[in-house]
Amino acid sequence: MSSHRLTESELIARFFAPLAGEGALGLKDDAASFSPEPGHDLVLTTDALVESVHFLPEDSPASIARKALGVNVSDLAAKGAEPAGFLLSLALPEGWTEEWLAQFAEGLGEASRDFVCPLLGGDTVKAMGALTLSVTAIGQVPMGRIVRRTNAEIGDVICVSGTIGDAALGLRLRKDPAWSESLSREAKAHLADRYLHPQPRHRLARIVRDHAHAAMDVSDGLAGDLAKMMRVSGVSADIEAESVPLSPAAREAIKADPSLFDLALTGGDDYEILCTVPEKKLDSFLKEADSVGVMMSAIGRVVQGRETPVFRMKNSERRYNAGSFSHF
Amino acid sequence: MSSHRLTESELIARFFAPLAGEGALGLKDDAASFSPEPGHDLVLTTDALVESVHFLPEDSPASIARKALGVNVSDLAAKGAEPAGFLLSLALPEGWTEEWLAQFAEGLGEASRDFVCPLLGGDTVKAMGALTLSVTAIGQVPMGRIVRRTNAEIGDVICVSGTIGDAALGLRLRKDPAWSESLSREAKAHLADRYLHPQPRHRLARIVRDHAHAAMDVSDGLAGDLAKMMRVSGVSADIEAESVPLSPAAREAIKADPSLFDLALTGGDDYEILCTVPEKKLDSFLKEADSVGVMMSAIGRVVQGRETPVFRMKNSERRYNAGSFSHF
Numbered sequence: 001m002s003s004h005r006l007t008e009s010e011l012i013a014r015f016f017a018p019l020a021g022e023g024a025l026g027l028k029d030d031a032a033s034f035s036p037e038p039g040h041d042l043v044l045t046t047d048a049l050v051e052s053v054h055f056l057p058e059d060s061p062a063s064i065a066r067k068a069l070g071v072n073v074s075d076l077a078a079k080g081a082e083p084a085g086f087l088l089s090l091a092l093p094e095g096w097t098e099e100w101l102a103q104f105a106e107g108l109g110e111a112s113r114d115f116v117c118p119l120l121g122g123d124t125v126k127a128m129g130a131l132t133l134s135v136t137a138i139g140q141v142p143m144g145r146i147v148r149r150t151n152a153e154i155g156d157v158i159c160v161s162g163t164i165g166d167a168a169l170g171l172r173l174r175k176d177p178a179w180s181e182s183l184s185r186e187a188k189a190h191l192a193d194r195y196l197h198p199q200p201r202h203r204l205a206r207i208v209r210d211h212a213h214a215a216m217d218v219s220d221g222l223a224g225d226l227a228k229m230m231r232v233s234g235v236s237a238d239i240e241a242e243s244v245p246l247s248p249a250a251r252e253a254i255k256a257d258p259s260l261f262d263l264a265l266t267g268g269d270d271y272e273i274l275c276t277v278p279e280k281k282l283d284s285f286l287k288e289a290d291s292v293g294v295m296m297s298a299i300g301r302v303v304q305g306r307e308t309p310v311f312r313m314k315n316s317e318r319r320y321n322a323g324s325f326s327h328f
Numbered sequence: 329m330s331s332h333r334l335t336e337s338e339l340i341a342r343f344f345a346p347l348a349g350e351g352a353l354g355l356k357d358d359a360a361s362f363s364p365e366p367g368h369d370l371v372l373t374t375d376a377l378v379e380s381v382h383f384l385p386e387d388s389p390a391s392i393a394r395k396a397l398g399v400n401v402s403d404l405a406a407k408g409a410e411p412a413g414f415l416l417s418l419a420l421p422e423g424w425t426e427e428w429l430a431q432f433a434e435g436l437g438e439a440s441r442d443f444v445c446p447l448l449g450g451d452t453v454k455a456m457g458a459l460t461l462s463v464t465a466i467g468q469v470p471m472g473r474i475v476r477r478t479n480a481e482i483g484d485v486i487c488v489s490g491t492i493g494d495a496a497l498g499l500r501l502r503k504d505p506a507w508s509e510s511l512s513r514e515a516k517a518h519l520a521d522r523y524l525h526p527q528p529r530h531r532l533a534r535i536v537r538d539h540a541h542a543a544m545d546v547s548d549g550l551a552g553d554l555a556k557m558m559r560v561s562g563v564s565a566d567i568e569a570e571s572v573p574l575s576p577a578a579r580e581a582i583k584a585d586p587s588l589f590d591l592a593l594t595g596g597d598d599y600e601i602l603c604t605v606p607e608k609k610l611d612s613f614l615k616e617a618d619s620v621g622v623m624m625s626a627i628g629r630v631v632q633g634r635e636t637p638v639f640r641m642k643n644s645e646r647r648y649n650a651g652s653f654s655h656f
Contacts, residue, residue, distance in 0.1 A: 129457010
């Protein structure tokens, strides 16, 4: 059956209506209805993904769906907001198939359940070019409790979740497989997976908002994003490079080629939480993050000044210019 | 200066930050904050626009911006919701210029003020193909007061705002200028403008929610959209074709070629409000719409049955199959 005999209504009913949250009116209306919890602010974010820019053409439909939702949920978590739902704009290129769409919807549904973020609405249109997706995610925080980028304070401890650099190394691996000959199979699989499947830290939302002065998600590289957060807070940062958390796979890659450490610090797509926490709340912060299964590492301090953050190594120090990484 | 030397941050600061609403955190953060009015539900909608599908490559950047926001605000109005803000995803093709973007942002700002719908956030990425925009608009209604598509009741009067068919005739005019030789210059200008610049009926939001049982915006053609609304309400409709409001320009075109009446009824892009109103509220509804400067016409009745709505003409009746128009 030719995919082009499916009308937009049929496509929605078949693939997306099963994912619809309570306020979505079964995706049969022009718009969704959403009742915010009393005493809460909403947090709103939107991120677009374009084939060959934010993912690779050969990526599975389920992976693309998970990434599109995940990168948005990551933004919410960094603001201390629990996910409440999302809307999806999907521009499908010529030649899409029902099988592709079925797998995409299945992956989206799975991600939606994992991140506790139901589908509220969307729009499906014809792309003139590559597959292009845009997700708008809505989160909730108790009133006035959104965690901003701009409030880092001198003396705060700088913390980051998970491990850094895996996704950038994973992308490098895919673009240049020869480069990775020396890596173990496990390391390759780990890095490739981290590029494909960001793990938004939605479980940290409440913990971030109870402890952090400032937070953002690391999407454009730790060094560049840290520089941005310090700049808008009017401060600088002093980082122990050795404290930056690396996965065993990233360590293996960097051991084989030490120059890759710069890529790990400046490459994009980590989708980890970077935040600054007052010293007196640090123990409680690390403990609570651990209790929801997220490793959180203290990597340095917020310091006075306007300089680009410094990363101190054993025998040297490095400063990375801002804008070291950008999809645009 | 080459446009490609602008980073995404600079682009946001220069063109979009001036449009940012209160909760947008100056577009300097990962996400916007929005405080819903107590006792209100949110209404959420998203619509994507793709060059050569939803607008023409030669359309002015300001027109494209106004249309992208307008079609979303139109959805909100049909649900009885006042606009509260919007997020924009913009996928810019190779070769965009700062001048294009400046004009786009200016048009967007003007539309945003006209529709009382501030910019809350966005994302700008590289398109792999044509210009692609996605807007998510957020509106508010008093709790439980969203107006659905599904609640049309037998005996309701079917009403439609403004005039029908202008945009479809305007598009036809642009695609086939020879066709319009017999039209006056004024008629041509009116029809072309209606395709370019939909006028969302945000001023009707409260009035629709105070009077209508069911409502939707007419984006895919009056006949098809009416059929959808009747189907999901489990009813049918009986329309006096002569009561369908036509502009003088549309009348002129249809007089020259009577077959264009079908195009007026089935063509897309009207962005008018179609709703069903109980008889006893009709006078008040028409009067209040008039008081905010919107013409509202009663065109028929909701009737029992499951048939496709009938349009009664002087000597015939017509039923239009659903899906008569679709961008997809």
